[in-house]
Amino acid sequence: MKDRFAMFGIMCVLLTGLLTALLIPEEYVLKMIDDERQANYAFLGYEAARNTEGRAERWFDALFVKTGVMDASYRATTTPEKEGLRDLDGLNEILDQGLQWAETRLRVLWAAAFQFMVRISVAVMWLPFIVLILIPFIVDSLVSRKIKAASFAITSPHLQALGSRSLFWLAIGYLVLQLLPLKLHPIWTPVFIGVASSAIWLGISHFAKRA
Numbered sequence: 001m002k003d004r005f006a007m008f009g010i011m012c013v014l015l016t017g018l019l020t021a022l023l024i025p026e027e028y029v030l031k032m033i034d035d036e037r038q039a040n041y042a043f044l045g046y047e048a049a050r051n052t053e054g055r056a057e058r059w060f061d062a063l064f065v066k067t068g069v070m071d072a073s074y075r076a077t078t079t080p081e082k083e084g085l086r087d088l089d090g091l092n093e094i095l096d097q098g099l100q101w102a103e104t105r106l107r108v109l110w111a112a113a114f115q116f117m118v119r120i121s122v123a124v125m126w127l128p129f130i131v132l133i134l135i136p137f138i139v140d141s142l143v144s145r146k147i148k149a150a151s152f153a154i155t156s157p158h159l160q161a162l163g164s165r166s167l168f169w170l171a172i173g174y175l176v177l178q179l180l181p182l183k184l185h186p187i188w189t190p191v192f193i194g195v196a197s198s199a200i201w202l203g204i205s206h207f208a209k210r211a
Contacts, residue, residue, distance in 0.1 A: 016179045024181045026108050033115050035183045040122065043186050052125055056117040070110060077103040112181065119178045123189045130193055137197040141204035163202025170196050 020029075041049040064070040077099045174192050177184065 016176050020108070020112050020179060020181050022105060024108060024112075026104055026111075029108050029111055029181055032181055032183050033111060036115070036185075037118075039183065039185050040118075044122075044125075048125065052121040053118060055124070056114065056121040059117050059121070060114050064110070064113070073106055073110075074103065077106060112179075116178055119184060122186050123178075126189045126193065129190070133190075133193050134197050134200070137201045138204065141201040144201075144205040145207055157206070159202050160206035163199045163204075163206065166199045167196060167203070170199060 037049075037053075040052065044052070170192065177188065
């Protein structure tokens, strides 16, 4: 069952990225990226926002530019020599249109890929705060479970299952959210951390008292 859930989650993530690359207009994607960039600078401040962008640029450069992957993808959309197709003007026109469409989708794909890395870079910025947020939830959940184990308080297996299983869906939902062509405010990451911490609290505090 867990493997099926994992495969379903992976398929959701891949399908979201594929639909973005194939269907979303280039003008919309560029505007969304610009609006989100302005939101990052307004919320995080210039220094923090510039650091997240710089980190994303280094990742993108190392993964796609220096490796030649990006350049190779654009070369694949270059119009081939047409000397042997002089009598096939209609075919030439169709080929040109197809290659132009492919180049446009590639620009959208690479712009979305870079923006995804910016979003991950923003998430990385919040990592040091995860411990500060998680510790109070974990300590309180352990104390709550200890109190329930020593008293007649009731633990709920349904709430425990909800807390434990929701962590997987929260992770998948967060990944899908990072891939969506929508303006994402940087506050989404601390909100996610807070919700995930609440799920951990439910999973621990309602764990079976005698387990």
